[in-house]
Amino acid sequence: MNAPHRLAQGGLIDRARPLSFVFDGQAYAGCAGDTLASALMANGVKLVGRSFKYHRPRGILTAGSDEPNALVELRTGPRREPNTRVTTVELYDGLVAASQNRWPSLAFDIGAVNDWLSRFLVAGFYYKTFMCPAKFWEMLYEPLIRRAAGLGRAAGAGDPDHYEKAFAHCDVLVIGGGPAGLMAALAAGRAGARVILADEDFRLGGRLLAERYEIDGKPGTEWVAEIEAELASLPDVRIMPRTTVTSVFDHGQYGAVERVNDHLPVPPEHEPRQRGWKIVAKRAVLAAGALERSIAFGNNDRPGVMLAGAVRAYANRYAAAPGRRVAVFTNNDDGWRTAADAHAAGIEVAAVIDSRAEPPAQFAALGIEVLTGAQVSHVHGGQGVRGIDVVDARGRLTKIDCDVLAVSGGWNPAVHLTCHLGGKPVWSDNLAAFTPGATPPGMHVAGAANGALTLAECLHAGVAAGAMAAVECGFPIASFMMPSAEDEASGVTALWHVEESRAKAFVDFQNDVTVEDIALANREGFSSVEHLKRYTTLGMATDQGKAANVTGLAILADVSGRAIAEVGTTTYRPPYVPVSFGAMTGHHRSRDFRPVRLAPSHQWAEEQGAVFVEAGAWLRAQYYPRDGEKDWLETVNREVTATRASVGVCDVSTLGKIEIEGADAAIFLDRVYTNTFSSLPVGKSRYGLMLREDGFVMDDGTTSRLAPERFVMTTTTAQAGRVMQHLEFCHQVLWPELDVQMVSVSEQWAQFSIAGPRSRAVLRKLVDERYDLSDKAFPHLAAKEVAVGSVTARLFRLSFSGEMAYELAVPARYGDAAIRAIMAAGEEFSMIPYGTEALGTMRIEKGHVAGNEINGQLTARDLGLGRMMSSRKDYVGRVMAQRPALLEPDRPVLVGFRPADRKARLRAGAHFIPLGATVTAANDEGHMTSVAFSPMLGHWIGLGVLKRGPQRIGERVRAYDPVRNGDVEVEICSPVFFDPEGARLYG
Amino acid sequence: MKYSVFSLLREAFRGHAGWTPAWRKAEPKSEYDVVIVGGGGHGLATAYYLAKVHGITNVAVLEKGYIGSGNAGRNTTIIRSNYLLPGNEPFYEWSMKLWEGLEQDFNYNAMVSQRGVLNLYHSDQQRDAFARRGNAMRLHDVDAELLDRDAVRAMVPFLDYDNARFPIHGGLLQRRGGTARHDAVVWGYARGADLRGVDIIENCEVTGFDIAGGRVTGLDTTRGSIKAKKIGLAVAGNTSRVASLAGLRLPIESHVLQAFVSEGIKPAIDCVVTFGAGHFYISQSDKGGLVFGGDIDGYNSYAWRGNLPTVADVMEEGMAIWPGLGRIRMLRQWGGLMDMSMDGSPIIDRTPVAGLYLNCGWCYGGFKATPASGWCFAHLIARDEPYEVAAALRLDRYATGALIDERGAGAQPNLH
């Protein structure tokens, strides 16, 4: 396998390290240092892709991340990456790539009929048709359009590779490692600043790698190596190759993606494929260079029509000849370099066509045929250039044979990152390009990105920007010997499209937007650049218009008779290059998507074979199945029955716990709760209800007074964070004068509910005997610090289940020991652990509200808790709770429900409809909030809110649940199903 | 010219020379019967229905940039009528009905695609909450299906069913929901309004109001003063600023919401899917890009840009339900300005200033409302009384407490 278009010598490739790869099933050879693009080129592969709409054959246009045409599916199986630009893929041994958006093959693509139909498929054609009949859109038109559209195919399966997120801080972030960026990094680095130099290429040097420039009399690449060596020797300079800075955010934050292992077939073990960086920089120097643009003329999209600078890059850097005979079409001096370099590389130069009357003098010596004041109007050849038509100033047509046409329409400074915070680029007539306008705070722009015209200018600007950035960070100016380099400016005379073109002249290659499309959009009134973009899709391809935008809007300016400056640009949006989901996600995927909070008894529960359930960030034991139990319900019934018969234990550590202290702690609590806490004696707990400022219920829980100025509050699991936030807000914003401090101690305490008639007996065995636990000494709602062995614990006599019950809190590190000790103590009473299901069942049996009822839409009165709203004091939410709509007598209010047919199952989410009424929204009277099977009653029970519910006890309504085919007649009853007198609380 | 396959064919053979502007570039006149401020979807739809339904054609729509430059041209294009509360559901269903006939009505293909909206649920509690919502929809005669895990799996097999942090238990599906092409909605309404005589005036920013004796008489713009008998505000994320020019302080905060699109890929997802254990929604445009978004950034802002943590958060949520996204690349991200209201629901109402009408509070759900919002706002402006399905969308509901708080999040705009 030898590469027919590989130049015999030169280039930055390693001929000693051959690599083999496969494109579209065909094996080829390349070298280390190649990109997939250069390797394909060295092998004479010209046809690489198909365009989006017309399926036109396309080749490689550029040598960088601005490539619109040559997109492939890289790799296979779950690692398949669609739309990968061959110009940015470093070649590795065994690389496999396939062309995309073609069928059955790249060379013969049925979709290319669209090209023949193109007179119908103009910009926006779909807005004018496919309207009748309406349902054909989903059935026929849309599926066809979708199938034809799209580019490559997604892998489908989960991505097997790892990704990382990483964070870095620096004084100066230098974006781009070309001559300006290298100088900026060096100037800042020598001054002592912490510098990060990021470049998207795998090799530093930027354009110096692609050109035959000399600096200080040395070849450019040699000079780069010296600078790189010095940078590497500076302790606070970090060089990040393969890293694209993609986006700029507020406050000096920069997003970047490092392609850590994309140059290998598979990332090495324990290494990520890519790393998503957040870099925080005091200053940045944008030295991202410039991107060459094409000119619109007939068939300017044929494989073999390339940007002139890219032709140089392939010849000089990769020793790959894009063709055997090159013609150059340019409107600027820079294009001439291509002729010179091709000539030097031994590639025949057919002609240079310069649209200007006066070509630059310095290239005259080459002895190449030159056509001045001439333009290329047409390209011959289908799947590869075979020749071109040139019209000269007098309208004469010349045909020139060639297999490559190198085009230069001038250079667009890479201003993209300057626009991410709203900066608008400004037009320069002199440069025929947009240059940076207002830059993001802290960003300097240097070199070609700022419109610098010569290498010497770039080097100087880099030094100036790097030194300035360092000075702004408080570092001294370092002394500098300015390198000497070419200082000959490249003149340019704008040329956007060639009037004489007969065939389609493309502006946005990938999206197939032509000069005609732009004219049509303008004719139809889509003459604002944004409308143009949206109507024609100009600039919306995977290159985000890097290759197309400026040309497109210049043509719009032309057809609409405006100046380019007046037309302006569309907004350059992040990211600069597309960013994978993986890089942004890092390790936050699958089970690690979010952290898991485990209760202190988790390990023990796992040993017991518990089934766990997600409760916000927590995993909680849902139930503890035993051998022989046929389903969850049987297990839960056992847990409830056993608890009510003897004793059970449940880990309730997930409840929010907030310690509140200070001289004004009681006043504070009076203000945040609807009921009074200042009257709570030391050693007692009280149930409290909290409203939001808008008068709806926010949360409930118990608060205990441990000392005159010291309380501990519990919140629901779900609202723990929000309540803490609320309390902080109340203190810091509403009542900063109160002497009160608070801290969340949810993580510090393991807390267990021990419930059932034998709960005291169990505790008696655990708590030091000097504490009297008798009902008299430690009654319902008592709270006290006690000793459990050598551990200071807190004991509360609280009940959610309706049984005599305690909550025992121990420092979290003793949680595991505690559950084991509790279970051991309870063994003689046949104690069982119960999970969240049994907890829920027991609270529903008792009519206690929980998250389903405290849903943010219900008031205290709605929940039957109106009597807890003190009328003797003020509290958060009191005023707003008096709004008329919140006092409406017709509001749904909490009641209980049981099925008329006791065998029927109830479901939460059913709506209540009066018996005999039609099922319409007008007859919707409320909904079921929670249901459970009550093993104590032997049938399903439910809580729900119903209009005037408490006045309708005994009445029947329908619980209507069409989405689950449910329609159950239910009887309205008290929400307290079990032990309504509450006798069991007292043991 | 009527758009149809025939006009397209005819023009194809004449080099498309005969097409005329979709709407005129109108110059402001000195006086109008009605001026609508804001050339987004809502403003243009209002003008369209004023002309079409109420015969009021001496109307101008004033837009400070180009039409559709606001949220109308920045959203993730999801349309649905799967609301819980009676104050919302009939309104959004009316919108859905209008979507269903929109393209034929205004003769523009807005690519209304009823491909289905699937809300995933991840717990029993969430299932019941979705059942409650689905049942409410059914009571309003709106389609809703509660799917179990197997049914969801059959529909979207590529989601993560086996290894997810928050396992997928099922979903609430509205088959009639889907997407529409946002720009085409703007252009279609603009063209339809223009054809009926409405002046669409771009690059015309409203800078003040003339108010005499508690009644609005006209407004000041960057293109001169304009008299108007009635003025309707439909400026979405700019509501608080524009209303303050008329001396109004509204229960609205502006927040940033970001949206994202991936590189184009072959058809990969056929419906809209939302993640229930976070806030993430995704669909695929006809062009092939995955269109997705998540939560607002969380702070008040008038800057049309978001920040990195939210970008990461949104993309993590995407990966959480769809692990195959790993190697798909996000192509473009942008931000819009959300007019977040205190209860997460919109306002279409009169204001304390006579002749000045208000349309705002769309939060991140106003695209789907575009047709009904225009319809109801036009009705309110023309008749001075609310259209029935929008009767609950009152400005005074924060005072009366007749809130429409779908999420029960309370009076904290960034939580809706």
Ligand SMILES: Cc1cc2nc3c(=O)[nH]c(=O)nc-3n(C[C@H](O)[C@H](O)[C@H](O)COP(=O)(O)OP(=O)(O)OC[C@H]3O[C@@H](n4cnc5c(N)ncnc54)[C@H](O)[C@@H]3O)c2cc1C
């Ligand atoms: C990222 C994002 C995603 C979204 N996703 C969805 C979705 O999937 N589904 C959904 O239903 N909704 C979605 N929305 C919400 C939806 O886009 C908006 O609610 C809706 O577009 C708002 O109505 P509008 O179209 O009239 O607003 P806009 O298009 O914002 O119109 C307001 C117009 O008023 C103009 N204006 C402002 N001030 C002045 C002035 N002083 N003078 C003149 N003109 C002025 C503005 O320039 C703007 O054009 C999303 C929004 C965003 C930003």
